[in-house]
Amino acid sequence: MVTPEVVPPGRDDSLPAAPSGDDGAGPDAARPTRRGLRDQARIARRLGLTGALLMGISALGSGAFPAPNPLNGLRVLGLPARNVTLAIAVTYAGLLMVVTAWLWIARMLTARGARFPAPEKRELGRTAMLWGLPLALAPPMFSKDIYSYLAQSATLARGIDPYTIGPAQALGVGDPLVGGIPTIWRDTPAPYGPLFLGLGRVITAISGENVVLGIFEHRVLALLGVAVIVWALPRLAQRFDLDAGLVLWLGVANPLVLFHLVSGIHNESIMLPLLLLGLYVMLGRDDAEQPWWKITLGAALIVAAAAVKLPALLALGFVGVYLVRKRGGRLVDWVVLTSWLTVVAAVVLSAFSFATGLGFNWLKGLSAPSAIRSWFSVTTDLGMLGGQIGRLFGLGDHSEATLTLARGLGWAVIAVVVVWLLLACLRGKLDPVTGTGAGLGAVVLLGPVVHPWYLFWALLPLVATRAMPRYRRAVIALSAVIALLVPPTGADFIFRAFQLPLSIIAGLVMFALSLLVVRRVLHRPAGRDGSGSVPEPAS
Secondary structure: OOOOOOOOOOOOOOOOOOOOOOOOOOOOOOOOOHHHHHHHHHHHHHHHHHHHHHHHHHHHHHOOOOOOOOOOOOOOOOOHHHOHHHHHHHHHHHHHHHHHHHHHHHHHHHOHHHOOOOOOHHHHHHHHHHHHHHHHHOOOOOOOHHHHHHHHHHHHHOOOOOOOOOHHHHHOOOOOOOOOOOHHHOOOOOOOOHHHHHHHHHHHHHHOOOHHHHHHHHHHHHHHHHHHHHHHHHHHHHHHOOOHHHHHHHHOOOHHHHHHHHHOOOOHHHHHHHHHHHHHHHHOOOOOOOOHHHHHHHHHHHHHHHOOOHHHHHHHHHHHHHHHHHOOOOHHHHHHHHHHHHHHHHHHHHHHHHHOOOHHHHHHHHHHHHHOOOOOOHHHHHHHHHHHHHHHOOOOOOHHHHHHHHHHHHHHHHHHHHHHHHHHHHOOOOOHHHHHHHHHHHHHHHOOOOOHHHHHHHHHHHOOOOHHHHHHHHHHHHHHHHOOOOOOOOOOOOOOOOHHHHHHHHHHHHHHHHHHHHHHHHOOOOOOOOOOOOOOOOO
């Protein structure tokens, strides 16, 4: 009796078996077998690991170091920092390897004819962990925000209001915690919520002025957040019968997550785990009615995410509307749920606000980033373009007025989009997780300040919904492109403009050589017939 093979959901095992003839003739002779395709998956994983190792090593020279660099003067560890151009080139070569390997495996997971060789969920988890390990052990890359985090937390720890003045004014320009902050951010008050600064104050109490120890503590916190994302995403995806491996690959092994949460240590690594965990607790794995204690706990987690970055509060509105509809949509349902969720939000935000000793002063800091002109922001670009057009036609420089107008229109469009999404959720045409992702996506696209890692706000909720299969190609392409936009040093190259082009060109040459090696390995004869395919053993 032959036991049929069980094919996991969402996997296509329709690839033809290896040809049984020994002469290699026939239409399938040159076609790679399952063994050969499985080798492709293994090579892709090794290519990504090689790239991550190169990035981790070269980060010793190309990373976003504080000033002064603590590696200066060290014979071995300080060697990459003595040739920064070469270090950046090696980083770009490794970066391209990681992105290429991720795209390669993503294609195996999504393309109908190539699903069989794709790694299983356990292999994907192990691969993501191995790729992330070199970045977790290396100095920060792609951003210097971590130094702002340390300085703003130290400001709070010294009894100064970080929502009123910037780190340079509060601590002094010569303070070790201020040296690593880019000049444009040194006088900017903290734009983050009270929970994040409260956690930062605990970190500062341990590390003091030791910048390296402070970075290590923040990275541990970020890795714990990524672990929560790994736990929560597949469970949210079960509501929509999605393949957990694909969801984890697009949402956790994504180069943006590896580069900007693991390596860059952005505080989205705290905001998003709380948001996803809150959504899961409030909604559960299916449409079964949740008890009140779970609704309360989930709402508290979402509000805690908003106490890191306020836009996360949008999720509470979408889940609230969904629960109202689910309970019948009567007036009493609206009153009860709206009142209860409002009370939960008020209690949690008040607790975090007064725990810092500053009350609701953090609301003043929300507009602080708007003082900087973010060129990734569509509304900022339109506002600046309008000002330049006015100058071109001799109307004077009204850039500030056009910028304010464009940003105001952006917020108005965001409000319209969010209301439209809420109504769709109320009518049952949209689930609350998709609504949350789409609403946060509108905030990112039309907000006055946009950074590449803001894409996480929309990306992580959406990869666990029915919208993901429809838009996954766009998600994959967008993630790959944005992963290449931010220099690894997390700084500009205004006074060394030659360095970045030279590094990118050298990195491309190294990457091309690595692809030649991969090509030779893929086409290396493995069987007696030299065709590159290995017949599977008879069962």
